[in-house]
Amino acid sequence: xxxxxxxxxxxxxxxxxxxxxxxxxxxxxxxxxxxxxxxxxxxxxxxxxxxxxxxxxxxxxxxxxxxxxxxxxxxxxxxxxxxxxxxxxxxxxxxxxxxxxxxxxxxxxxxxxxxxxxxxxxxxxxxxxxxxxxxxxxxxxxxxxxxxxxxxxxxxxxxxxxxxxxxxxxxxxxxxxxxxxxxxxxxxxxxxxxxxxxxxxxxxxxxxxxxxxxxxxxxxxxxxxxxxxxxxxxxxxxxxxxxxxxxxxxxxxxxxxxxxxxxxxxxxxxxxxxxxxxxxxxxxxxxxxxxxxxxxxxxxxxxxxxxxxxxxxxxxxxxxxxxxxxxxxx
Amino acid sequence: xxxxxxxxxxxxxxxxxxxxxxxxxxxxxxxxxxxxxxxxxxxxxxxxxxxxxxxxxxxxxxxxxxxxxxxxxxxxxxxxxxxxxxxxxxxxxxxxxxxxxxxxxxxxxxxxxxxxxxxxxxxxxxxxxxxxxxxxxxxxxxxxxxxxxxxxxxxxxxxxxxxxxxxxxxxxxxxxxxxxxxxxxxxxxxxxxxxxxxxxxxxxxxxxxxxxxxxxxxxxxxxxxxxxxxxxxxxxxxxxxxxxxxxxxxxxxxxxxxxxxxxxxxxxxxxxxxxxxxxxxxxxxxxxxxxxxxxxxxxxxxxxxxxxxxxxxxxxxxxxxxxxxxxxxxxxxxxxxxxxxxxxxxxxxxxxxxxxxxxxxxxxxxxxxxxxxxxxxxxxxxxxxxxxxxxxxxxxxxxxxxxxxxxxxxxxxxxxxxxxxxxxxxxxxxxxxxxx
Numbered sequence: 107x108x109x110x111x112x113x114x115x116x117x118x119x120x121x122x123x124x125x126x127x128x129x130x131x132x133x134x135x136x137x138x139x140x141x142x143x144x145x146x147x148x149x150x151x152x153x154x155x156x157x158x159x160x161x162x163x164x165x166x167x168x169x170x171x172x173x174x175x176x177x178x179x180x181x182x183x184x185x186x187x188x189x190x191x192x193x194x195x196x197x198x199x200x201x202x203x204x205x206x207x208x209x210x211x212x213x214x215x216x217x218x219x220x221x222x223x224x225x226x227x228x229x230x231x232x233x234x235x236x237x238x239x240x241x242x243x244x245x246x247x248x249x250x251x252x253x254x255x256x257x258x259x260x261x262x263x264x265x266x267x268x269x270x271x272x273x274x275x276x277x278x279x280x281x282x283x284x285x286x287x288x289x290x291x292x293x294x295x296x297x298x299x300x301x302x303x304x305x306x307x308x309x310x311x312x313x314x315x316x317x318x319x320x321x322x323x324x325x326x327x328x329x330x331x332x333x334x335x336x337x338x339x340x341x342x343x344x345x346x347x348x349x350x351x352x353x354x355x356x357x358x359x360x361x362x363x364x365x366x367x368x369x370x371x372x373x374x375x376x377x378x379x380x381x382x383x384x385x386x387x388x389x390x391x392x393x394x395x396x397x398x399x400x401x402x403x404x405x406x407x408x409x410x411x412x413x414x415x416x417x418x419x420x421x422x423x424x425x426x427x428x429x430x431x432x433x434x435x436x
Numbered sequence: 437x438x439x440x441x442x443x444x445x446x447x448x449x450x451x452x453x454x455x456x457x458x459x460x461x462x463x464x465x466x467x468x469x470x471x472x473x474x475x476x477x478x479x480x481x482x483x484x485x486x487x488x489x490x491x492x493x494x495x496x497x498x499x500x501x502x503x504x505x506x507x508x509x510x511x512x513x514x515x516x517x518x519x520x521x522x523x524x525x526x527x528x529x530x531x532x533x534x535x536x537x538x539x540x541x542x543x544x545x546x547x548x549x550x551x552x553x554x555x556x557x558x559x560x561x562x563x564x565x566x567x568x569x570x571x572x573x574x575x576x577x578x579x580x581x582x583x584x585x586x587x588x589x590x591x592x593x594x595x596x597x598x599x600x601x602x603x604x605x606x607x608x609x610x611x612x613x614x615x616x617x618x619x620x621x622x623x624x625x626x627x628x629x630x631x632x633x634x635x636x637x638x639x640x641x642x643x644x645x646x647x648x649x650x651x652x653x654x655x656x657x658x659x660x661x662x663x664x665x666x667x668x669x670x671x672x673x674x675x676x677x678x679x680x681x682x683x684x685x686x687x688x689x690x691x692x693x694x695x696x697x698x699x700x701x702x703x704x705x706x707x708x709x710x711x712x713x714x715x716x717x718x719x720x721x722x723x724x725x726x727x728x729x730x731x732x733x734x735x736x737x738x739x740x741x742x743x744x745x746x747x748x749x750x751x752x753x754x755x756x757x758x759x760x761x762x763x764x765x766x767x768x769x770x771x772x773x774x775x776x777x778x779x780x781x782x783x784x785x786x787x788x789x790x791x792x793x794x795x796x797x798x799x800x801x802x803x804x805x806x807x808x809x810x811x812x813x814x815x816x817x818x819x820x821x822x823x824x825x826x827x828x829x830x831x832x833x834x835x836x837x838x839x840x841x842x843x844x845x846x847x848x849x850x851x852x853x854x855x856x857x858x859x860x861x862x863x864x865x866x867x868x869x870x871x872x
Contacts (some may be wrong), residue, residue, distance in 0.1 A: 113836075209763075210762060228764065229717070230763075230765070230766050230767055231647055232647065232649075232765045232766075233764045235717050242660065252650075253650070291646070315653075316641045317645050
């Protein structure tokens with residue numbers, strides 16, 4: 107090997123107890139911390155000229171995306187390639203007739219090709235879970251309907267931890283379309299587990315029913331909700347939800363729930379501003395803030411690759427034939 | 437309701453615990469039958485004076501009660517026979533102690549024409565082992581617009597009208613259908629869910645929020661129910677809410693009954709024995725319409741059966757294949773099979789002391805028969821010899837292999853239930869016998 111200074115934890119010790127990564131809800135605090143530690147070493151690796159590791163050499167990693175996604179898919183692709191996996195991208199145009207059949211049929215077809223890791227995104231909640239029951243490799247949920255997007259929450263957590271060093275006692279405000287957001291659900295789950303205070307800020311039409319029972323504080327006034335926050339996470343509001351169905355107009359939404367300078371002043375000085383992307387500038391966030399000093403949006407993208415490398419690495423350690431497995435696999 | 441095979445033999449069943457709620461009977465005794473009808477019941481039918489019977493069956497330790505009348509059964513005949521035929525549903529019914537099954541009109545084609553009613557009755561006569569009667573649609577093709585020929589459908593043999601799992605949304609159309617059905621004394625059965633609020637796939641609340649699934653609030657049910665009851669007030673029609681699922685609906689029904697309205701309601705066995713937590717990690721066999729609700733709702737519904745607010749229990753037997761169930765939860769079909777497990781599942785309520793066995797038989801047999809004007813539902817002399825011999829304590833395991841339905845979407849799969857139908861008799865003929 108060459109002069110790599112920070113070789114990630116190559117001890118092959120087990121990090122995740124499960125075979126798949128389907129939801130933050132399934133992870134323990136210890137597992138989350140260990141994943142973030144491992145991801146931290148990959149951040150350093152990714153900043154070197156020589157970025158390639160042989161961790162997943164010989165492994166097949168398939169990205170199975172039933173929903174279009176440029177950033178998540180390329181992030182996973184890059185992560186797999188940096189770990190020397192053979193990466194294949196499959197974008198499945200879901201037919202409007204029988205999307206579900208396509209899911210399981212495709213899963214069975216792919217399974218026959220012996221992929222080691224399947225990264226799946228699907229428009230239906232629970233799709234990754236269903237797929238995991240059917241395939242022999244490891245499944246990573248890259249977003250299932252309005253349920254979870256665990257790697258997004260992990261990369262958000264890594265971004266926060268590298269800046270603020272801890273989670274206990276932090277105040278994190280998540281603002282916008284909570285109701286339809288899998289990013290919000292995964293983040294709520296992770297941040298509460300790690301000891302942060304989570305506040306949700308949204309008009310009541312964009313809050314899911316009984317969400318306060320998850321252990322969060324709910325605010326409808328953004329300035330109140332954002333007060334003294336260490337982190338402000340903005341969510342994307344889909345254009346089709348601004349036509350009067352959930353909010354009357356983009357203009358009205360921005361007026362009350364868009365992040366602008368005035369509202370951000372209520373947060374702690376230097377509070378982190380985050381967004382999972384892609385952004386609607388001028389709808390949920392002012393461009394000046396998105397591109398400003400407090401914005402960690404580009405940082406999130408960087409952390410995304412490292413976190414996905416860590417997840418791929420951790421799951422590969424649990425695959426049959428991995429170094430730490432006893433040799434009873436034929 | 438014609439049953440092709442009547443067993444004319446004179447037979448006696450003795451030493452059973454007899455339960456006949458219609459006659460207020462719960463005592464040790466026997467049943468004497470001949471010509472497919474009941475000749476005598478009670479403690480006088482015993483080993484000494486049953487001597488002239490050709491066969492004598494000793495039922496010591498067992499319970500004998502009128503055959504169950506299931507007022508909500510979906511089959512796939514005609515149209516989707518791969519899911520269920522009248523024959524396969526009737527075998528499941530017989531194994532579950534159901535001697536009369538009322539099939540729903542949402543077939544393909546829809547039962548909205550006298551000829552289809554006739555088809556169902558003929559197919560049932562030729563292929564089914566239990567009695568079958570159809571409900572006909574309220575509106576043509578179940579589109580909620582033009583009402584069906586309710587009078588002719590009744591003459592052909594339809595026992596009530598319903599649009600199945602669709603409620604009639606338009607108030608003016610429902611009002612006229614109620615008035616018209618009332619002209620013929622026909623019971624109108626309504627699925628109570630306000631469609632614009634019922635776009636979700638499970639109970640609204642914390643569980644749906646955690647799973648990221650769109651919810652259906654209880655108000656979707658109560659709003660429809662309250663509106664419908666105002667129309668009952670207006671028309672005086674006989675109205676039956678097919679299935680209620682939440683505690684709040686009980687208050688609405690109680691209020692209507694207190695006012696003396698001709699109103700009744702049912703509940704599915706699933707809503708009495710399961711709740712939304714059973715969905716777990718997206719288990720589609722628990723995706724039902726109306727949705728399974730909270731544990732508090734379930735407990736309230738059980739109490740509603742015990743105190744008489746709820747009149748009947750149905751299986752809401754709805755066979756679905758792998759093609760429609762092995763899908764992501766939001767895309768999977770609603771429904772569960774249940775006709776074969778209904779009695780055993782309901783026995784859990786008796787074993788828990790929540791309702792009496794006599795009350796259970798009343799809501800599973802006597803009351804549905806009375807609501808539909810059927811001869812069934814009692815052991816009174818002169819009535820059809822449709823009855824069940826069961827061991828209320830006997831445990832059995834629900835597994836695909838033993839279920840008779842063509843579809844296997846049972847929410848009780850792999851579960852052990854306590855209470856086993858041992859023999860089912862229809863018109864004097866044994867149509868089911870349990871073999872271990």
